Amino acid sequence: MSLQTILPGRLGFGxxxxxxxxxxxxxxxxxATVEAAWDQGIRYYDTAPFYGAGLAEERLGQVLSGKPRDSYVLSSKVGRVILDEHETETPDFGEKGGxxxxxxxxxxxxxxxxDATERSIEGSLRRLGVDRLDIVWVHDIAQDFHGDAWIQKFEEARTGAFRVLSRLRDEGVIKAWGLGVNKTEPIELTLALDEPQPDGFLLAGRYTLLDHAHALQRLLPLAQEQGVDMVVGGPYSSGVLAGGTNFEYQQAPPEIVERVRKxxxxxxxxxxxxxxAxxxxxxxxxxxAAVIPGATRPSRIAEDTAALAENVPTAFxxxxxxxxLVSPAAPLPQGA
Incomplete structure (x- = not known):
């Protein structure tokens, strides 16, 4: 099913x-931030067990579990199962550090x-306090977390998560599934498979004002050809496009700071x-199909809503x- 037919609007909340x-x-x-998103009319919410070892799902569920379930669209992710026992060592998140x-x-x-996919979904439903997910993303089977071993993780997902989620979609348990990653290569590989195909993908940080040329060249033509939609995560490139100092989850390098200045x-x-912009x-x-900026203060939600409605002149x-400052191949609003 096309994501554009599932999602209730073009602005969601990550x-x-x-x-x-x-x-x-x-x-x-x-x-208060989740309540502000609801009050601003946002009806698509994306989360994941990985976000704070279940903390984001718990916090989101405190608000959404009290809303009519048919009034919003909810996505979470598989690939991480949150255990009851506590961590005693510093987790290794690859490039993402702490x-x-x-x-x-x-x-x-x-x-x-x-098995882990089934357990992950069960855990998400429990933390969120809901009876179903609409969209499930296969999370982080990419180089940024696994280095050269990412192909092994991809194969584990191909024979595990992909098949479970395809079955759940066919049974009507979920409406759609896809990949939620920070790199294009796992999605490209998935779209090349002669197997049940995803309905879309959540691409974080790879289709922003600061980083989009690679996706335009390698991934998006293939996705369009197959009718697979994209949810854009991290539209502010980890915050540097919204007044912050982080790019790709780390301190922004000088060349990025200079581009942001321009x-x-x-x-x-x-x-x-x-x-x-x-x-x-x-x-x-x-x-x-949608863009899902994150926020930790209600005022940021109001800014995002206003930004989407803002009149940006063709001259810009x-x-x-x-x-x-943008790839010659990038489509621009108003056909500019």
Whole structure:
């Protein structure tokens, strides 16, 4: 099923920050942020067991479990099973370092087998306090977490998670499944398989104003050809496009800081917010079904909603193209 027929709007809410990504946030701030998303009319919520070892799912569920289940779309992920026992060693998250060091102390089993997939979904439903998920993403079977061993993890998922999720979709238990990754290669490999195909994919950080050329060249033509939709995660490139200092979950390097400076000069020239430019760019590709920025404060939700509705003049997109700040192949809003 096409994601564009499932998702209730083009702006969703990504809950990774609610898992205490980078820093601890109070429970009341997390709850107020989810409530603000609901009050702003957002009806698509994405989460994962990995986000704070279940913390993001728990916090999201505190709000959503009290809402009519048919009134929103919910996605979570498989590949991590949260165990009852506590972690005693520092987890290894590959390139992502101590991404969720402030999350729950539970041990996390990293496994994409059929059994682990079933257990992961059961755990998510329990933490969220709901009876079903609409979309399930196969999480992080890519180089950034596994290095050269990523192909082994992919094969584990192909013979495990992929087949379980295909069956659950065929049985009507879930509406859709796909991959949720930070790299394009696992999605490219999946779309080349002569097996049941995903309905879409969640691509984080690879279709933003700062990083999109590779996806445009390698992945998106194949996805369009097969009618597979994209949810854009991390549209602010880990925060550097929204006033933060992180890019790719780490301190932004000088060349990225300089690109952001040039983008900001251009948005200031046209009197628009850089958030508006970032969100509207990510949604301009025909394969883009939704964009899911994260937030830890209610005010950020209001900013995102306003940014999506903001009137960005065609002249801005023309200047963006002329200044070499966007790939010549990137579709732009209003056909600029």
């Amino acid at each position: 809950t990774a920050p609610l898992g205490n990504m980078f820093r601890a946030i109070p429970d009341e701030d997390a709850r 991404l969720f060091e402030h999350g729950n102390p539970n041990k996390v089993l990293h496994e994409w087998t059929a 983008l900001t000069e251009l948005t200031d020239k046209h009197g628009i917010s850089i958030k508006a 970032a969100l509207q760019f990510s949604l301009a590709h025909p394969a883009s 997109w023309s200047d963006l193209r002329a200044g070499g």
